[in-house]
Structure formats: C-alpha cells, structure tokens
Amino acid sequence: MPLKQDTPFKATLKASGSKVLTPISNEDLMGALKDFKKEMLTSNKALSELQDKQCRYVKKLIFSRQKVARLESNNSEELPKTVVIEALQEIFEREKCQSNLIFYGVSDLSSGIASERVAHDKLTVQNILQSLGDSVPQNPKLIRIGKARADTPRPIKAIFDNKQSAMHLLSAYNTARRSGCSFPDGFRIVSDKTNLQRKLLRECHLELVRRTNEGEPGLRILFENGLPKVGKILSKNGGPQLRIRS
Structure with missing residues (x-):
C-alpha cells in the first residue's frame, strides 16, 4: 500500500547496525503524546510547588503585624491581588537595591555648582577607599540623598553596574574594618534597603x-x-x- 507524502517516519537500527526509516504507527504517536503529557504534568507540579514556596516567602516578606491586621479585615477575594502587587513591587525594589550601597560620613561640599560637588564626592570616596585596592569598582554613580544639613553630611547612594560589584566592595570593607584598617570617623558602608x-x-x-x-x-x-x-x-x-x- 503506497504511503502518503506526509506520513511520519522513525529511524530504526538493523542487526547490521545500519539505519532504516519505517512509518510511525498510531500506537507510536499515542505513546509519545502520553509521555509528553506525563512530562508536562510533572513539570507543572514542580513549578506549582516552587510558586507555593515563593508565595509563602513573599507573605513573610510583605506582612508586618500591622499590615496583616489591615489586610485580614479586607474582603478575602481582594487579598490575593493585593499580596501579588505588593510582592512584585517589593521583589523589584530589592533587586534594584542589591546593586547599590550607602556611604555615611563623607564630607558634603557646600558649593552651589553641581559639577564641583560631584567631583568632590568622587575624589573623597576614592581617597577613603584607596586601601581596598581592586575591590573598589570603577566609576560608580554617586548620588547624595536627603536634605542638606549643617551638622551632618548627607549619605551617598553608590549605584554599581551589578550586585556582585556592590557585594564584593561591602565584603572587602567589612573585612578591612575587622582587621583594623583605619577609616574616617563616622564613615561606614551599608547595603541599600527598600x-x-x-x-x-x-x-x-x-x-x-x-x-x-x-x-x-x-x-x-x-x-x-x-x-x-x-x-x-x-x-x-x-x-x-x-x-x-x-
């Protein structure tokens, strides 16, 4: 019986080791579909378990005691949507913060010229961190945060290209401080927070x-x-x- 042009084939091995193409039967197709369905169900189950774990963690992340009391008083049908929106926002903000560090205790120049203030901050930070050598990433973006005060310099947010650079610098700073390395009074580095x-x-x-x-x-x-x-x-x-x- 002649085969249709769109009949699928599969390769099978002869006893001699050579390959020969044979038509795929309906039983073969049904078996393949069953295997595929089984793999999809297994994959979906694993994904569902992962999502459940993430959801439980997110709830811990999002809810303070006051927020729990407020949300529990809302309509139960609105609660999941509220949780998802706040969770996604918090996860997004945390991901951004991981590439940032906050520098405290860096002298604040009172010049009215922005370019002079930026140059001052860059040079001052470089001088403070020079003992850390190659651990200091090149050319981070430095931004003063908060309102200027006469008695206390504003903190500096340092934005790096990636979170690995920020983590490496923070680790090097903490190691140097524990080993007795001298830094200016009041200077410290902390991770950025949401x-x-x-x-x-x-x-x-x-x-x-x-x-x-x-x-x-x-x-x-x-x-x-x-x-x-x-x-x-x-x-x-x-x-x-x-x-x-x-």
Whole structure:
C-alpha cells in the first residue's frame, strides 16, 4: 500500500547496525503524546510547588503585624491581588537595591555648582577607599540623598553596574574594618534597603529601645529568614544561629 507524502517516519537500527526509516504507527504517536503529557504534568507540579514556596516567602516578606491586621479585615477575594502587587513591587525594589550601597560620613561640599560637588564626592570616596585596592569598582554613580544639613553630611547612594560589584566592595570593607584598617570617623558602608525593609528595621529599633528601657537584658536585632526581629542570642544548644545586627 503506497504511503502518503506526509506520513511520519522513525529511524530504526538493523542487526547490521545500519539505519532504516519505517512509518510511525498510531500506537507510536499515542505513546509519545502520553509521555509528553506525563512530562508536562510533572513539570507543572514542580513549578506549582516552587510558586507555593515563593508565595509563602513573599507573605513573610510583605506582612508586618500591622499590615496583616489591615489586610485580614479586607474582603478575602481582594487579598490575593493585593499580596501579588505588593510582592512584585517589593521583589523589584530589592533587586534594584542589591546593586547599590550607602556611604555615611563623607564630607558634603557646600558649593552651589553641581559639577564641583560631584567631583568632590568622587575624589573623597576614592581617597577613603584607596586601601581596598581592586575591590573598589570603577566609576560608580554617586548620588547624595536627603536634605542638606549643617551638622551632618548627607549619605551617598553608590549605584554599581551589578550586585556582585556592590557585594564584593561591602565584603572587602567589612573585612578591612575587622582587621583594623583605619577609616574616617563616622564613615561606614551599608547595603541599600527598600522602604519596607527600612520600616521593619525602624520598628525593631523602637521595640529594642522600649524593651531595653523596661529592663530586659541581652536583646539584639536578629535576622531570621531575611526578616528582622528583636530577640536574644541563642546558645549553641538552644536553636539555630541567627545573624546579628549591631
């Protein structure tokens, strides 16, 4: 029986090792479709589990205690949409912040000429960080943030090409500081933070001051699953080691 021109073929091996083309039967096609369907279901299940994990993490990321109370009072049908919008915004902002660092304690030039202020900031930062050598990325974008004050220099936001450059510089700075390297009084480098991260930290600092003033000893700001909390340092047998913020 002659074969149609669009009949699919598959290659099979003869005993001699040579290949020969044979028509693909309906059973072969159905078997291939079943295998494909099975792989798709397995892939979708894995993707769904990953999305569930990300969703659980995002909820921890987004909700402070006050926000949970507010959202729980809303219509339950509106809650998922609110969570998704805030989560996406927070994830986007955090991704941007990872390529930035904040410099404190860099003298602020009071010149009315913008180009002079920019040149001053660039040169001053280079001089402060010269002991770090090759760890300092070339030509980061420096932006003063906040309103000018006579008693305190404004912080500088340093924007780098990628987050690896920012992380490498911050690590080199912390290592140098721990090893006794001298930096100007008041100078420090910290990672950039989103509005939500700063809000949660402010709340933790207020809680730390309040509980300390009430006589509770040994309190610190700790980080657990990326979220700040006020607590005590656990002993080796008392649970997992949490990252401490001074």
